[in-house]
Amino acid sequence: MQTSELQWTAQEQSIAKAAFAKAYQREIQALVQLVRQQASTIAGTDDIWHLHDFLSARRHELDGKYDDRESALLFVLADLVKENWLSFADLEGLDALKLSKITALTRMM
């Protein structure tokens, strides 16, 4: 799928940036709930290092995931839609071609 030649207007960049921030906050909030839940049940050595491993993995994943380079935007947005961190309502204002490419990508992932 050709995505690299798409032009992003300043307004669209701003929409994407806001969508990233929303999705990130939602992921973090879900993570907060999960960590609180996990932490309330930890009892010993294995549990505590398991929690640490889990946080290390999630941090590494999140650090790499929110790639805001223009060439990556459609893929990241599609990923976030696919995972239900974003809805198409959050992407309102992007042009029809980008939205259709995001839709197609969510089906391919």
Added chain:
Amino acid sequence: MQTSELQWTAQEQSIAKAAFAKAYQREIQALVQLVRQQASTIAGTDDIWHLHDFLSARRHELDGKYDDRESALLFVLADLVKENWLSFADLEGLDALKLSKITALTRMM
């Protein structure tokens, strides 16, 4: 302080090993309580990565701390006594010289 020429009998090694295990379990239990407490108050991004940083630092520290080489035993035991993870009751059975060296080390640390 000369500690390297001290001989550890099999029984003393066994006492030291048991003391290490006790201290480690006590440290972990205290850490469990602290993490539960911290986790119950986390609310967002900064808190969650702060918890991760805290666990990384504690894990690194604990991994390095429990050095069970004979040449390190007195220092580690003194450290654990100093930090109240062990009492001298946990070291009962070590010879008087070792106990006095541990006492001296706790005062020097």
